[in-house]
Amino acid sequence: MVLKRKPDYGPNAFAYHFPSMPRAPRSTRRRSSLTKTVEDSQICAFELLATVAGKLLLERDTSSSSNATAGKNQLGYVKDANEQEQQDEVRIVGKDCFNQEKCRENHEYNEKDLSYDEVDKDMEQACRMSKPTLLDDDTKLVSCSDSSSLEKPSRKLYRGSPTSYGKLFNGRMHNEIKAQLEVEKETARHLVCEDMVRSCISEDQVDLCIKYPSIISSDTSADEPTCMDLPLNDSFFRRRNDVNLGCRDDDDEKFSGCNTHSTSVEAFRAKHCMKDRKIKKLLSSKYWKAAPKLQEFELCNTDGKLKHVYPKRKTSNQRERSHLDTPLKKRKLFDQSPVVSYDGGSSAESISNSPEKEKNEDNSGSANGVSSSVVGPQASSVTRDSHVKFQIKSFSIPEVFIELPETATINTLKKMVMEAVTSILENGLNVGVVLQGKKVRDDKKTLLQTGIACNENLDRLSFILEPNSSQVSQSIRHEDSPSSPPCDRHQLLSRCLVNPVSGTKTPDALQDSDPLVNSTEKLVESNHEASLSIHHEDSPPSPPYGGSQLVTRCPVNPDTITPDALRDSDPYVSSTEKHVESNHELVPACANTTLEPKTTHSKALVPILESAEVLAVVPMNQNTGRYVNQNSGRYELAQCRRSELAKRRIRRPFSVTEVEALVQAVEKLGTGRWRDVKICAFDNANHRTYVDLKDKWKTLVHTAQISPQQRRGEPVPQELLDRVLRAHAYWTQYQARQGKRQLGSSKIDYDAGM
DNA sequence: ATTAGGG
C-alpha cells in the first residue's frame, strides 16, 4: 500500500541498498505528532501557565510525586510515533528514483559496487546497460514494514490525548488552581504580572502580548532547583513536546506525551520545586486568569539580556514557518510587528533587551503559543553548588484576537481581552523542555543526566509553553459583532470535531507523511486537508492558535547566544510553527473557534509577532476571510495581514528520513535533475518542491563540509553526510565532464578520466 | 515549468 512506484522508475531501480534506517528519526514522527500536536498544541500553551500556577500553589502544600505516571503514558505514545516514523522512512526509501530516459538518469552509483570514479569510467556503459532491479526487493521490504503500522500510531494519537488532557486539566487542576488562586489573589496582585497586564490593558493595547519580566529569579534559590524545574520536569514537557515537536525523535516520542495529560496533573504537584512565589503569584494572579487567551509568553532572561524571546509562534500561518528557519535573521515582515506590544514594563531591562530578539524569533517561531523566553542561568547557569539556576525573566502574552463592532466601547474591549486571557489560562499550559533542539523526554532524568547542568548546554535550553489546543483557536467576538457564526462555521466545527487532532495537527506532519502515507493515511490526510483549506481561509489573519507555544531559552551567556542557538531551538519552533501551519492549513477558521466549548464567544489568540499587525487589525475581524466579508471594512486589514503572513511558507525542516530519501535520489539521479528527484523521492510530499530539494541538497553539502559543532537543527547522521559529499563530488565531476565533452574533443574527455 | 545561484 505504501509504496508507490512510479512506473518510470521502477525498472530502473537500482540496487541501492537502503541504508539501514534507524527508525524514522524525529521528523517522521511529526506525522504522528500531527494528530497529537493538534490537540496538544492547543491545549498546551495555556495549560502550561495554568498548570504552572496551579503547581506552584500546590507545591506548597504537597510534595512532588507524580512524574512517573506521566512518563509511562508517554512511553506508549512514543512507540507509536516511532512506528510511524519508521513507516515514513520506509516509504520514502522505497521509492524509486530511476529515470530511464536519460543515460544520466540511469547512471547510478552504488557505493558498494563502485566508487564514483569508477562509475564515471563506466558511466556510459552503465547508461546503456539495463540495470538489474533490486528495486523490487527493496520495495517489498519497504512495503512490509510500512504495512505493519502506520495507521495505528496516528489514530491513537488522535484519539488519545489532547482533548482528554485538556479536559482533565481543566476540570481538576483548574479548579484546584482556582481555589488556591483565590486564596492568594490578594497577595499576588502586586505581582508584576498584574501590573503588566494592567498596563497593557490600560494601554489599550489590543494585542495582549505582555511580557513579564523577571517572573522567576534564579536568585530565589540557588540551592534549590529552579522554578523552571518544576514545570519542566513533568508532563508539561511531554505534552508540549508531543504536540510541538513532532519533528524530533524526541519530540515525536514525547509528543505522545500529550496524551498523558491525565497524569500531568499529578506531575504538577510533583513539581513543586519552586520556591519563588513570584512565579506562583504570577500564575495565581487573577490577572492571569483573567487573561482570556494568552497564547504565548515570553520569558526574558533575568540577566536582562533577553536571550531571545522566542517568537511565539504566531498564529500566522505561513510566515511563521519561514521565520522559524532563521529566527534571528529574518522576519523582516514580522519585524514590523512590534513584537511585544508590551514589555509589561515591569522589567525594563529584560524587556528592553528582548524585544528585538523576541521579535525575530517570534516571527520565526511560535505562532500562537505562549512563548516565553527563559533566561537561564546567565552565563553559567550551573552553580557551583551543583545547582542549576534558571531565570525566567518574563512572560509575554501572545496576541489575542478580538472582534468587536466599531461601536464597542473600550470597556468592552477590555473585558473581551480579559476574557480571552482568562480562558487561555484556564485551559492550562503545557511546558516542554528542549535541550539542544531536542525535547527532553524523560522527566525523571536529572538536570545533570540531561546535560542541563552544563553551561554549554544551558544556552541551548528552551522551554515551550503550549496553550490548550481547544482554547487557542477561538476567536472572540462581541455579541454585537456583526459576524455571527455562520452555518459554515458549524460545519467546520463538526469537521474539526471529527478529528480532534486536526485542530492541532501540523500540516507538516500530514504533509511529511504524505509521501509515505498509505491509503489509509491518505484518507486521514484528506480530512485534514479539507479542514486545512478551510482553516487557511479563515486563519489568514490569525495564526493558528493551536500552535501557540511558549519557548524559553536560557543561554548561559548572552554572548553565547548565537543564531545557532536560536536555531537549535528551532526544532521546537519549527514544531510550533508546524502546529501553526497545521492549524492554518488544517484547522478551519471554525477550528479556531470550535474546539472550545465556549465557541459562542469565539476567541482567537494571535501570536505576538503579529501583535503589531494584530493591533491594527484586531479591531477588525481577524477571522478568516469569511467573517471578514461579513464585517465590512475588515476585509482589507485581513488581506493585508494575510498577504504578509502568507508570503512565506511554513518552515519545515527536513527530517532525517527525508534527507535519506533525498540523498538516495541524488545518488541515483544526480544533481541538476531536481524535478526527477522530486518525483522519485518526494512525489507525495507536496510541500517539497524541486526547488526545496535543490536547496536542501545545497545545505546538506554545506552541512557536510562544516564541523559538526557548527551544524544546527536536527543532526543529520554522519553517514548521510558522507554520502552527500560523495555524491556531490561525483556528480560535480560528472557534470564537469559533460561540459568538457560538449566543449571539446572526446580526447579531453578521456583525459578527464571518462 | 525547470534549473541554477544568490540572498
Added chain:
DNA sequence: CCCTAAT
C-alpha cells in the same frame, strides 16, 4: 526558504 534570471 525566497527571489530572480536564464532556459
